[in-house]
Amino acid sequence: MKFLCTFVDSDGLTRLRSKIVRREDECNGYPILLISKHKLVEILIQDYHVKNSHAGVQILLRKLRERYWILGGRNTVCRVNDASVFEVCGVDMAGPLYLKGGEKAWILLFTCAVYRVVHFELVLSLFTGVFLKGLWRFIARWGRSRVMYSDNRTNFIEGDNRRRVLFPKIARKCIPPTAAWWGGWWEQIVQMVKNLLRRTLGSASLEYEEVSTILCEVESVINSRHLTCLRIPRTWYH
Template sequence: ECWHWGGVASTLQKLRQRSFILKARKIVYDALRHCPGCKRFNAKPAAEPTPALPAFRVEITPPFLFTGVDFAGPLYYKRENGRKAKSYILLFTCAVSRAIHLELTMDLSTYAVLQALQKFINRFPSARNFISDNGASFRRADAEIRLIYNHIARGEISKWLTETKLTWKFITPASPWVGGFWERMVGCTKRCLSKALGTDRISD
């Protein structure tokens, strides 16, 4: 049991109530400094050093050369018959400038990802490297892109892919903090939409 909770002054005051000791302050100070209980309670919290940003986050690059990708939602909209339906936003954010581009998708399928990706590339031809979490639609889209590169087939999407080389990297599974630079932009987008739309249901 440790009675040093008051520090040197309080401990010294308690000690002098019983006896007078020469150089008592130094003795009390040394005792508190080597007390295991005091060391434990007075220890400073651990502080991990913040690692440096990766090179692709700080280099001067064309817009969206390195792009973070993530889904936001669901968002609810009103169909032509007045019924409520579910949709999603596929968010693209530049790793350097933090600019964002939004594409509305009706679901989380691989086809929706490839369609949105084609629209995005058409608008920003400098986009080449994509980074995302390990979502099934993203994994499948990467596999489809690599398959098309290896075995070029006919079709509009494959023709578009032959004109540009895309790479897709995935963060460590079950570690969403690694993708913080796009998760932050997802939060900003959802907050702005909720303030602008409120509880209104608009059409797609």
């Protein structure tokens, strides 16, 4: 509150002087200042979230700040329940990549819905059995997911019954066949992988081990990205 311009109104409420002070509608430009760590603030955010059709962070913050200014508002609105890495994940396949000798390979891609961590497996076919083996390697490294989302790719659907026998505790959910945009949160990762591989490989044709090594480097680069917006410190002039 050191740099906030605040005052106490006639009702004893602490308000913030904002830049919009001459509006003639119900938003008078003096939002009520609230602390984030309070149960009533959590209820208020939930109420606004539901009333605004489960809007995203930016829209929700904008609506709240018309009447309230929550200290640490973005962190409070973005708060999620604790979850393990890959507890909820999405799976997709990207490719093909052309190896030396004309052989094809595909990238079996797993991405965490909470922390956006990624894991890649380089496979040599689209058969259901190959997908299940890649899934087995993924679980051996990261543990069993609770929920796994995917599109309606044939190998995912055909492997569902066998997956239920091998990994019965994984709940698999398919996106609607006519709504591919539901899988946008892993399609974004696919685009990032393609861009990085295109810049790294160019038109080169490599062997399986070489592509697998480069894919691990790409995985490391993507996993090192920031999960939230970068805040640039403000310079205050006196």
